[in-house]
Amino acid sequence: MVRKYFKISVIMVIVVLIILSVSFFCYKNINANKEVTVNSQLTINKDVEDYINNIRIMDLSVLKSQMIIGNEDKQGFNFVLSYTLPDGADISSDTNIGLQIEYPEEYFKVLGGNMSAITYFHAKKNSEETSYLTYGAYPSIITDENLNKLISTQYSFKIYIFIDQQIIRELYIQNSLGSSKQRIVSEN
CATH class of the missing domain: 2.60.40.10 (Immunoglobulins)
Structure with a gap:
């Protein structure tokens, strides 16, 4: 019986570790992409603003x-x-x-x-x-x-x-x- 609970506990720890590592990986990549998008958007907006100001x-x-x-x-x-x-x-x-x-x-x-x-x-x-x-x-x-x-x-x-x-x-x-x-x- 103890052996059964031990196996279940080990499996749960492994599942939790997998979930945490996937979450960390996704969080890291989403934030990196978000920063690139924001910086690119600012450059585009500056060009558009210059164009508009010269109409x-x-x-x-x-x-x-x-x-x-x-x-x-x-x-x-x-x-x-x-x-x-x-x-x-x-x-x-x-x-x-x-x-x-x-x-x-x-x-x-x-x-x-x-x-x-x-x-x-x-x-x-x-x-x-x-x-x-x-x-x-x-x-x-x-x-x-x-x-x-x-x-x-x-x-x-x-x-x-x-x-x-x-x-x-x-x-x-x-x-x-x-x-x-x-x-x-x-x-x-």
Whole structure:
């Protein structure tokens, strides 16, 4: 009987030692891999951040537009945003970059919303070119007078630049009034 308990005790000690050594091995390898991943991610994020900081928002024009919906003629706005991507960036071409416009309060009151949709595009390597995004917005009710007043007045619009769904950069730009020149009011 004593011999039976001794065998069971020895087997249990061996099992416990095996479990402890496997646990230690897994813990050691998981932590080593975790550190490598974190360090690699920081390097990638720095390259992406540099790329984002070098995107230039050139112009924001607000234009009057019309659309026929059913048999009704609707008036609204076209927001045309021009931007230039940086040249010679060390960034993956499958990185998704997004742009979004936050409207000032005067447009919010008319449109009933304070933001455009987010438009995503892929980063480009070694290609400094100016591109354009157009957002249309059609309020349910607006008079010609109010529409023309909004278009002919200069406002500050906030532009968000995203990587995937994370805001990386925010800046303000004033809409142009018949001029292709724009200036950034302030940057956060």
